[in-house]
Amino acid sequence: MTGFQIVVLWSDVLVWLLLAAGIGLGVLISKSPPLLAAWRRVGANRMGMASATILLAFLLIGLLDSLHYRVALDGKPGEKTQYGIEVLSLLDALAAPLRTKNEKTYSAPFATRLYAKETVDVPGLGAVREFPRLKHGGSHLGEREDEVLADAGFTAFRLAVLSLLAWLAVVAAVATRVGATANTAADIAVDGSGWQKIWRGETVFAWNAVLATLGLLLIVVVPLFYLSGQYHVFGTDKVGQDVLYQILKSVRTALIIGLVTTLVMLPMAVLLGIVAGYFRGWVDDVIQYLYTVLNSIPGVLLIAAAVLMMQVVIDSHPEWFATAAERADLRLLALCFILGITSWTGLCRLLRGETLKLRELEYIQAAQAFGVSSWRIILRHILPNLMHIVIIALVMDFSGLVLAEAVLSYVGIGVDPTMTSFGTMINNARMELGREPVVWWSLAAAFSAMFILVLAANLFADAVRDAFDPRAA
């Protein structure tokens, strides 16, 4: 039994704090009937709930990847335990086969041989150039290399059936719960069982959407993960790493870039935007000059300068970091801050304009006539009426930021090279697409994962916005 040391990275702290804040907010919401009613409306939205299910899956991956530890090295008993240099996460432990089963270089999804010819010594034939067998991909097949399709297909089918059964169990559990609550409301007894109600979409919570998404997710994900133990389902990259593993690791990077950056940007954009719009006068002038100046500096240049300076600071203080992971983590957070500080201007401008419009509305004047203080007016009357813009901007920025990270990695100023992200994956893909024959799977996998994440976030935000708009309710 090897010991381990828990490592708490700064970004881990932020992620778990965010989660705690989220749960705390949930508790607060459940105590306020109108807010609860609004969230019930979110719960009734099919599209919203389906995307929430997918987002939760991503979040789960991100959270698993945010519990870090270092494995103790085998040392002589009695000596002070030494810990490995590599910082691992719970996700790494769960996906150990993916992490460790590295090939030599590129291999296509479900391939049994490498994607590049090598000179191999074949006994009796001498040096032959051929596509060598993979060390891990499909190794259980032995000589029956041409049976990949049958083998993978059959395994996938078996597991799909299995996960279908598991899914049915979940459905049954939900159905009994729905049925139980319905029976207490006596009158619905005639309407049929909970099962029928879910099928017909008569439940208050959009169970049918959640269950359908869950079923789809199970049927796709379970066979995929099982097969990933035997094959490289998404292929391998240049150094032979499994692409699926990279995708899993990228999720956390994307979530952190998306969430932490917006957290940095949001208070600044909202506060400055509203203050400029509401107070006008010299406050407005100062804030306007500030963002006009910031806006007129080419964005990438500004970020590049900041990132390079930060890099110099980090490189000249190696003593700050015990491991490479800590360094990469700090660099990620610094990137978030830099992105946040340079990207608040758009939202700020929008909010200023909207506040200018709102402050002339009669209910604001009525509040002024009551002698309500300016900050209270801002909090009670202006901010809630700007929330829809904030939510839309947040979601659009989320996808924009994940993409911005890709662009910055392309220029070489993105996340630390040791850290996997959608950006670095896409960045690598530019070489791969120029290769002959083309390596498409890396890009395709990164693209699909990012697409699903951003789309789910967009749809969920739509549902939230609709539910919180009292005029549409």
Added chain:
Amino acid sequence: MTLPPMLSVTDLRLGFVAGRQTLLAVDGISFTISRGETFALLGESGCGKSATAQGLMRLLPSAGRIAGGSVSLDGEDLLALPEAEMRTWRGRRMAMIFQEPATSLNPVLTVGRQIGEVLERHLGLAGVAATERMLDLLRQVGIADPERRLAEYPFQLSGGMKQRVMIAIALAGEPELLIADEPTTALDVTVQAQILDLLAKLQVDRGMGMLLITHDLGVVARMAHRIGVMYAGELVEVASREDFFTAPAHPYTQALFAALPEVSRRGAALITIPGQVPSLAAMPAGCRFAERCPQVMPVCREQSPEWREATAGHAVRCHWQSALGESALPVVSAVNDAVGQETVGNLLDVADLKVHFPIRKGILQRTVGHVFAVDGVSLAISPGRTLALVGESGCGKTTVGKALLQLIPPTAGSVRLTDRELVGMAAKPLRAARRHMQMVFQDPFASLNPRLRVGEIIAEGMSAFRLPGQLASDVETRERAVVALLDRVGLPATAVDRYPHEFSGGQRQRIAIARALAVLPELLICDEPTSALDVSVQAQILNLLKQLQAELGVAYLFITHNFAVVEYLAHDVAVMYLGRIVERGRAEEVLQHARHPYTQALLSAVPQPRLEADNGAKRIRLPGETPSPANPPSGCHFHPRCPKATDLCRERYPESTAVGTHVVNCHWPG
């Protein structure tokens, strides 16, 4: 009219798609219009008038559907025409004028281009011929200096001028049928009078048929030959002008008349129509008016009434058979009109109040001039009385209201509330002083925060002022106070937890009044509180205001452009023109013996909702429109439009002269 009808609409049904069902907004209406005839569709908002007009033009919004019926113009079935052919009809055979002149013209095209478009499309005119025609059209609609106007953009024109251009565009295709959808609702009375005169004249000259859509009985009386009253998507009464005004037969029509505020009803509560128009989704099975009808019978709720001829040419859809001229409405008891005695002290004294807005230009934002929005206004309000501040749009009356509350800092002058000077007061005592004075705003849809519940909205003032005693101390008593206020303005206690969007316009205005009353003010500034409401709802709000004054002794500063409301409600009147008060005094005196030519013209421009000898000579028609307050005319501001203007008027602003009990600023009062 013995001519064969030009337009005949039979059993027209229009609906809007909502979700999976189609909600009928217009349910089987039939009418005809002959050449040279004006048919007025009258009704409150939401009863399907505009949908009918759009349906005739086949210009329904994308959710709109024509569910059945036929529309034939000169025997051609319009609903059966393919869209491509329909385009040759629109603008050529039938044209439309819209309500809002400010948004119905394209701001980036010159007037000439916009008229020319029609000429080119329908008459194939271009070049010199088209220009000649355009100049001719602009002259016909009474635009001076048409050569210059052709090259101008809509923003260079005033509201009335834009509406004239809109009419010119509509006339360009020489249509046989003109559809005017609330053509004067957005305009001032004096301009409205000009536009109505113009429409009437053009119609006689060209022999057009006209479908006039309006909610204003005064406009109907002035313009229409025949009238159709719409209610909840159905026509309920069709009558000639004479029959309509002498013997309205449907209880709804009668209630509309009775709900109008006017002098003769002073001191009495106005008749209101209880409830509101049923929503499209929940139309009652029988007569749609049954729920609100004073004469409702069991049969009304079961069976939709058939058309019945009251007299020849006067059809009505009602089960209730009245003797000719009998009123369906209950007799109203008079409420005591608690006219505040003219007490010694004034509640509010305003002296020489000025609000000037600087006009800034250039990079350095240097002040190049001022908009003289309010330019020396003096008035006084006694406790428990109502002062009406009357004037056309842009004369600065709303600015006066806001400057009194110090929501807009006045440039000069003094506002004394119970002998305390508010102008220049420090922020903290000012907040306390505002408790004595509150405001009710014009637009009930913009004056309530959509994200707060009604209870929170009403309680806001109480918590902001931390009212002494029971009101602010604990949550429970505050909740009780909110419920009591809701009850006072006639809303149920359940309203506390609901959001403003769940209420109709009238109910929202009640909430706004409750919010203002929550801090027990002595003066309520009502900024056109009924102008966004329908007649029947307006009557409810006016009754409420009157009742509150009787019970609580609140004084009102009632800012309005509606003389009928002034006549009904006000004790004193001040008439404003271009930032200054031109005449003020007791309501009866000012309204019956107006001395200032502007007041006289305003009063005569208001269309009266009754039959009268159509005597054009008696009306005073003001030429032109209110000049810009950034650049007021020299001398008396009114001289460019005044029929009595002399050289003296052009040179010097008249001093105030007291005539009887009222004060006039005119060189030639009389």
